Amino acid sequence: MKVEIIAVGSELLLGQITNTNASFISSRLAEIGADVHYHTVVGDNPARLKEVIEVAENRADILIFSGGLGPTKDDMTKETIAAHIGVELVSDNQALLFIENFFKRANRKMTDNNKKQALVFEGATVLENKTGMAPGMAVEKEGKHFILLPGPPHELHPMFTDEAIPYLLKLNGKQEVITSRVLKFYVIGEAELEHRIQPILDKQTNPTIAPLATEGAVTLRITAKAATVEEANALIDPVDEEIRSIVGEFIYGIDDDTLSSRVAELLGQQGFTLAAAESLTAGLFMAEFATQPGVSSALAGGVVVYDEKAKIEQLKIEKSLLDEYGVVSSECAASLALNVQRKFSANVGVGITGAAGPTPHDGVPVGTVWIGIALPGKKPKTYKLLLSGNRNSNRQRSARFALYYLIQELSNLDH
Amino acid sequence: MKVEIIAVGSELLLGQITNTNASFISSRLAEIGADVHYHTVVGDNPARLKEVIEVAENRADILIFSGGLGPTKDDMTKETIAAHIGVELVSDNQALLFIENFFKRANRKMTDNNKKQALVFEGATVLENKTGMAPGMAVEKEGKHFILLPGPPHELHPMFTDEAIPYLLKLNGKQEVITSRVLKFYVIGEAELEHRIQPILDKQTNPTIAPLATEGAVTLRITAKAATVEEANALIDPVDEEIRSIVGEFIYGIDDDTLSSRVAELLGQQGFTLAAAESLTAGLFMAEFATQPGVSSALAGGVVVYDEKAKIEQLKIEKSLLDEYGVVSSECAASLALNVQRKFSANVGVGITGAAGPTPHDGVPVGTVWIGIALPGKKPKTYKLLLSGNRNSNRQRSARFALYYLIQELSNLDH
Numbered sequence: 050m051k052v053e054i055i056a057v058g059s060e061l062l063l064g065q066i067t068n069t070n071a072s073f074i075s076s077r078l079a080e081i082g083a084d085v086h087y088h089t090v091v092g093d094n095p096a097r098l099k100e101v102i103e104v105a106e107n108r109a110d111i112l113i114f115s116g117g118l119g120p121t122k123d124d125m126t127k128e129t130i131a132a133h134i135g136v137e138l139v140s141d142n143q144a145l146l147f148i149e150n151f152f153k154r155a156n157r158k159m160t161d162n163n164k165k166q167a168l169v170f171e172g173a174t175v176l177e178n179k180t181g182m183a184p185g186m187a188v189e190k191e192g193k194h195f196i197l198l199p200g201p202p203h204e205l206h207p208m209f210t211d212e213a214i215p216y217l218l219k220l221n222g223k224q225e226v227i228t229s230r231v232l233k234f235y236v237i238g239e240a241e242l243e244h245r246i247q248p249i250l251d252k253q254t255n256p257t258i259a260p261l262a263t264e265g266a267v268t269l270r271i272t273a274k275a276a277t278v279e280e281a282n283a284l285i286d287p288v289d290e291e292i293r294s295i296v297g298e299f300i301y302g303i304d305d306d307t308l309s310s311r312v313a314e315l316l317g318q319q320g321f322t323l324a325a326a327e328s329l330t331a332g333l334f335m336a337e338f339a340t341q342p343g344v345s346s347a348l349a350g351g352v353v354v355y356d357e358k359a360k361i362e363q364l365k366i367e368k369s370l371l372d373e374y375g376v377v378s379s380e381c382a383a384s385l386a387l388n389v390q391r392k393f394s395a396n397v398g399v400g401i402t403g404a405a406g407p408t409p410h411d412g413v414p415v416g417t418v419w420i421g422i423a424l425p426g427k428k429p430k431t432y433k434l435l436l437s438g439n440r441n442s443n444r445q446r447s448a449r450f451a452l453y454y455l456i457q458e459l460s461n462l463d464h
Numbered sequence: 465m466k467v468e469i470i471a472v473g474s475e476l477l478l479g480q481i482t483n484t485n486a487s488f489i490s491s492r493l494a495e496i497g498a499d500v501h502y503h504t505v506v507g508d509n510p511a512r513l514k515e516v517i518e519v520a521e522n523r524a525d526i527l528i529f530s531g532g533l534g535p536t537k538d539d540m541t542k543e544t545i546a547a548h549i550g551v552e553l554v555s556d557n558q559a560l561l562f563i564e565n566f567f568k569r570a571n572r573k574m575t576d577n578n579k580k581q582a583l584v585f586e587g588a589t590v591l592e593n594k595t596g597m598a599p600g601m602a603v604e605k606e607g608k609h610f611i612l613l614p615g616p617p618h619e620l621h622p623m624f625t626d627e628a629i630p631y632l633l634k635l636n637g638k639q640e641v642i643t644s645r646v647l648k649f650y651v652i653g654e655a656e657l658e659h660r661i662q663p664i665l666d667k668q669t670n671p672t673i674a675p676l677a678t679e680g681a682v683t684l685r686i687t688a689k690a691a692t693v694e695e696a697n698a699l700i701d702p703v704d705e706e707i708r709s710i711v712g713e714f715i716y717g718i719d720d721d722t723l724s725s726r727v728a729e730l731l732g733q734q735g736f737t738l739a740a741a742e743s744l745t746a747g748l749f750m751a752e753f754a755t756q757p758g759v760s761s762a763l764a765g766g767v768v769v770y771d772e773k774a775k776i777e778q779l780k781i782e783k784s785l786l787d788e789y790g791v792v793s794s795e796c797a798a799s800l801a802l803n804v805q806r807k808f809s810a811n812v813g814v815g816i817t818g819a820a821g822p823t824p825h826d827g828v829p830v831g832t833v834w835i836g837i838a839l840p841g842k843k844p845k846t847y848k849l850l851l852s853g854n855r856n857s858n859r860q861r862s863a864r865f866a867l868y869y870l871i872q873e874l875s876n877l878d879h
Contacts, residue, residue, distance in 0.1 A: 056503075061486075061487070061490070061503065062490055062500045062501065062502075062503065063490055063491065063494045063500070064486075064487040064488065064489070064490030064491025064492070064493070064494060064500075065487075065491070065676065066487065067482060067483070067484050067486075067487040068482070068483055068486065068487070068503065069482050071476075071479075071482075071483065071505070072476070072479040072480075072481065072482040072483070073479065074479070075476070075477055075478055075479030076478065076479025076480070077479070078479075079478045079479055085477045085478070085479075086477065086506070086507065086512060087477075087504065087505060087506055087512075087516070088476065088477065088483065088503070088504065088505035089502065089503065089504055089505075090486070090502060090503035090504075091501070091502055092501065097501060097502075097523075100523070101502070104519055108512075108515070261480060325768075327747070329754075330751065330754075331747070331750045331751045331753070331754035331763065332742070332746070332747020332748060332749070332750040332751035332754070332766070332768065333747060333751040334747070335746045335747035335768045336745065336746045336747035336748040336751050336859075338746070339744075339745075339746035339747070339770065339859070340855075340856050340859075342821070342822050342823075342855055344770070345770050345771045346771075348746065348768070348770040348771070349770075349771075349774060350767065350768045350769050350770050350771070350774035350778060351747070351767070351768045352765065352766070352767050352768070353740075353747065353750045353763070353765050353766045353767070353768075354765050355754065355759070355760050355763040355764075355765050356760045356761075356763070356764070356765070358764075359764060359765035359808065363765060363807075363808070392778075393774065393778070406757070407757050408757075408758075440755075440757055441755050444751070444754070444755075
């Protein structure tokens with residue numbers, strides 16, 4: 050099945066927004082093995098949209114549209130497609146009820162324009178919109194499938210996953226489900242990861258394995274097709290295990306886990322509190338940790354000690370230590386971790402010091418970072434980073450590396 | 465002139481990356497009044513690319529391609545277009561020299577594949593690539609213009625602005641320059657801003673004014689076309705002034721200014737140092753400020769006092785004050801600002817306390833935030849926010865509002 054994804058909206062052609070819907074839909078279609086051959090963007094112009102549809106019908110079997118389902122006169126996607134393929138627009142009762150209730154709740158007056166949003170193709174499969182007012186729809190006409198989705202990503206994403214994907218799977222005549230598990234990696238790079246699991250990648254067809262690198266972290270999405278979720282998971286499990294046997298040390302979580310959610314979880318299991326002393330990261334580590342709701346019981350607090358004076362005055366770092374080893378040193382990171390742990394009476398102390406750039410700091414090259422971690426009753430452990438990014442990528446990665454090493458340390462507490 | 469933007473790359477169709485090049489090119493073209501009618505994405509497939517070119521030639525005058533200029537066998541854009549329009553590929557000496565030097569510097573061996581990157585259309589205008597190895601090119605064939613650019617955004621952006629835009633402007637037969645000035649707003653929303661300057665927006669053709677909302681902040685890009693940069697600026701100046709006369713209080717900077725660069729600049733002018741006490745933001749404010757290089761002289765440091773205990777023990781906030789007014793209060797924010805200013809012997813103290821969510825904090829509704837600012841020899845001033853986002857957007861916005869109010873306070877020091 051060849052797919053073309055058509056986004057409708059002049060704001061895309063003006064560069065005011067980026068077509069993230071096409072990449073989202075494409076990534077989900079890749080998982081079910083559907084081939085996307087083209088993305089097209091066209092403005093809110095019925096004549097040009099009609100031409101785009103004609104081109105697409107000649108080169109694809111499934112045409113997926115996003116945008117142009119709104120209540121204003123610019124929104125012409127439904128009307129243009131209906132006229133082109135010769136179907137009537139009829140009001141969908143469920144959608145109309147939803148819209149009426151929306152206005153009642155908001156205590157606002159509903160206009161005729163809003164009623165337009167409840168119109169769907171006669172005989173179409175209505176795709177429920179749980180996060181907005183415009184329903185989606187799917188219809189087949191002369192062997193071609195037309196799937197219409199609203200433009201706002203927070204409406205399109207759940208609708209595509211929960212409504213359009215099952216519709217597409219049914220087209221194969223099979224009752225199938227798609228299940229994914231995302232393994233999340235840190236420290237290891239995408240190329241290195243792919244190299245090490247190449248034999249596994251080579252032999253996979255179901256489940257498929259898709260590596261993706263984003264913001265310095267790497268993920269592997271394992272996706273299986275099967276008759277039931279249980280069967281799909283039974284296909285995923287052995288692949289998951291095989292990957293872990295090779296590169297398990299770099300995996301910090303799965304699916305929606307983040308570095309900070311894992312740290313919060315592991316601290317919670319021990320009933321531990323955390324304090325941090327941050328130099329180059331200047332609060333990023335704590336701020337990242339606090340993205341987790343409910344961390345007030347775990348985050349004892351911390352200090353930003355950006356310059357030498359603050360390190361000495363606020364955290365009692367020995368002047369002699371700084372003179373001997375320097376501010377960017379294993380000794381300073383260990384001392385920061387230990388002293389902030391004591392100062393905040395926390396179970397765990399983290400110290401981060403380094404040269405973010407753009408200029409060397411205290412004679413140490415840009416990108417050199419030391420992370421200290423103090424655990425209860427143990428000598429602080431330190432880690433050295435040699436980063437090659439710019440100032441702010443170095444600061445970001447330092448904060449994330451600290452979270453990652455903390456996960457490693459907290460996971461290995463009993464060893 | 466009708467434009468179609470064609471991105472070539474299978475990774476786009478697999479959803480591994482998003483077509484940000486199309487939105488970037490579109491926004492730049494909007495500034496010079498060129499009409500973009502379509503975006504198309506096609507994979508690394510010469511036959512399908514050829515068909516896409518044929519469709520595009522029928523509906524556009526200018527075809528702008530991104531991607532597929534690399535050294536691997538997947539990269540077929542140049543070869544496919546050359547065969548289609550009947551031009552020869554010849555080696556560009558300057559591009560070849562650049563590539564050779566790149567490999568010499570990196571002490572790596574250059575392969576024949578890399579030489580392929582220096583091939584350009586015979587007779588084409590070569591568009592210099594200052595940030596990568598593949599040169600771009602522009603050629604006219606039977607009234608249609610073909611502009612080829614590399615895929616990586618950090619290569620495409622400067623090349624498009626510095627090389628492709630002047631090429632396109634010359635097509636009009638006029639020797640013109642385009643100059644933009646971006647006004648940056650905070651606190652005011654996009655709808656409100658547009659409403660207030662509607663009379664100015666309505667009458668503008670040169671310069672044009674383009675509002676854009678990103679990450680909670682709003683910008684206005686004023687763009688003028690003229691024979692020289694000076695003449696363009698002379699067109700921009702009165703519009704800039706007119707806008708400032710209406711909504712100047714919300715402007716925190718221009719062009720590359722950020723909230724933190726403006727704070728750093730204003731602190732620097734006074735020779736002031738800054739300290740912060742952060743509760744819900746947990747370090748975000750200081751981390752955001754420290755995105756600026758060279759802030760170690762200005763950032764005295766600060767504390768993250770996430771829970772009540774830390775506020776009392778680390779910053780000597782009076783228990784009686786917290787009992788009387790609560791943790792999320794004007795009084796607490798002022799006390800945080802004042803006590804952290806003293807603790808770090810800083811000129812300026814900032815305190816941020818609030819309920820980030822998802823659950824109310826200390827009986828205060830989610831989104832309620834107090835920001836305190838203590839300036840030398842003045843009673844601390846406090847600001848209240850009522851934010852409606854989720855936990856992390858509330859935390860982000862609190863940190864940015866604190867920077868914004870600090871800019872306001874530091875700008876009005878003499879008043």
